[in-house]
Amino acid sequence: MKNFSTGAAWSLAGRRAAAVMLACLAAGSAHAIECRFRPNAPDQHVVVKGDTLWDISGAFLEHPWCWPQVWGMNRDAIRNPHWIYPGQIVYFDRRNGRLTLTRPGGADADAGQPPLVRLSPQLRTDALGPDGAVPAIPSSAIEPFLTQPLIVENDTLAGAARIAAVPENRVYLGEGDRIYVRGDLNGATSFQVFRPGKALVDPGTGRTMAYEATFTGTARLVTPAGNGADVHSFVVTRSVQEMGIGDRLLPTPPAVPRNYVPHAPQQPVAARVMAVPSEVNYASQHQVVAVNRGALDGLDVGSVLQLYHLGQKVKDPEGRRKGLLDFSGATLQLPDEQYGELFIFRVFGHVSYGLIMQATVPVQVGDVAKSPE
Incomplete structure (x- = not known):
């Protein structure tokens, strides 16, 4: 976590901001977490590029992930706290025990705040935010893990289609090359190709839970098996590593929901x-x-x-x-x-x-x- 001075960061506060010591019931959690302001919390912070909501909250709160509760995100009607931008100033109103975008003591402490919005059961938000807004977490660190099959569980691996043959004399397959696939496609036509790697072993039980997967590229169905052919014909649409016989195929997944509102698990884990x-x-x-x-x-x-x-x-x-x-x-x-x-x-x-x-x-x-x- 960043080391902040008196310019340490935070983000928007809700209309009903938190008290200095706020018992925060994490969304759906079985027990309350005390969400306190830090004794050395700064008076204000100028938001700069590179800030995240998590880092910002950590300068003001003892538990950085408490920011949804500070904003009142467990209420039906709240302000949307997600979109703040470099250049804005966040103030700590110590008298009222809240955070605001207006200097404490000003005529309207809520001036410049976003309008009230009504939440659905789950609030989903893009990590990057619109038009350069401060993200919730460092999004660049997780982007590859959102789009590629880097972990494959045992049951998924067992049911995955596989490359059974490639054109003769082909050592490295590139975009536009044909591959021949054996297995059930379950109606999908666009696939990611991966190679099973190291087993992931449960440290407690010693049981193999899943396998690391090396992403090798993508492929598209051209002709399904049938009419005397035992395999499906595919064309390679992208190749990032050597692709070959034995590699597995998984349907291209839908976009991963980015529900980046931190909370305690709904049950003890x-x-x-x-x-x-x-x-x-x-x-x-x-x-x-x-x-x-x-x-x-x-x-x-x-x-x-x-x-x-x-x-x-x-x-x-x-x-x-x-x-x-x-x-x-x-x-x-x-x-x-x-x-x-x-x-x-x-x-x-x-x-x-x-x-x-x-x-x-x-x-x-x-x-x-x-x-x-």
């Missing part, structure tokens, strides 16, 4: 970090990790989890022999230590992608990610 960026053992702020929980476990897009290092067992330094009992091998269980926060932005059945929003130490495979406390 205890996940483990299952994978970090390829070829490395650690991850840091604004990198993506995979966890071993998904939609079937209570996660949805926008869920926030707290990151912990799993408490270790250590030898008790005071362990000693007492009478006939030997305590020399006694151990102590250390507590899990919280060190960061994870924002879930893409969810599968039992696997999800999360963006590390804050971390004071590196994230490792096996670390705990659970509902805020």
Whole structure:
């Protein structure tokens, strides 16, 4: 997270702004999270390019993801807080315990605020915002994970069509080349092509949950199987890596809803970090990790989890022999230590992608990610 001075950032406040100590019930969560202003919160901030709503809120709030509650997003009628722009000034009205775009003590504290809007059951918003508005989270870090099959769960892999043959003497397939595909297309005509990679193993159970997938390109159906042919004829429409026999095909997914309103999960979730960026053992702020929980476990897009290092067992330094009992091998269980926060932005059945929003130490495979406390 950025280090802010008295120019630290935040975004629009609602008409009913939060009190200095506000018990915030996260949308749909089973328990309340205290959403407090920081004791050293600045008086104002000039919004600059590169700010995000998460970073901005972290300068004013102890829990950065509380900004929807500060805006009153759990109410039926609120102001739309998402679109703020570089150059605007956000003020902390300490007397009234709220944030405003108008200098405290001015004639109209709500001047320049967006009009009231009525929410549907879920508020969806584009990460980038319109016309240069400040995004909710660093969108560039997650864009590749929104459009490509970088995780493929076991049941999906088992049912995926595969490239069964390519034209003779073809080593590298490029745009316009033919490929021949075996398998059920389920009525789709446009596909993404991928190659299954490293198994993603649940740190708790040792069970393979899914596979990393290398995106190799896209292909379009030309002629379905039939009339004596056992395979479908496809044409390669894009090739980003070598594509060949054995690669799998998945239908091009619809646009991923970008419901980037942070909230606690609707039910308690205890996940483990299952994978970090390829070829490395650690991850840091604004990198993506995979966890071993998904939609079937209570996660949805926008869920926030707290990151912990799993408490270790250590030898008790005071362990000693007492009478006939030997305590020399006694151990102590250390507590899990919280060190960061994870924002879930893409969810599968039992696997999800999360963006590390804050971390004071590196994230490792096996670390705990659970509902805020």
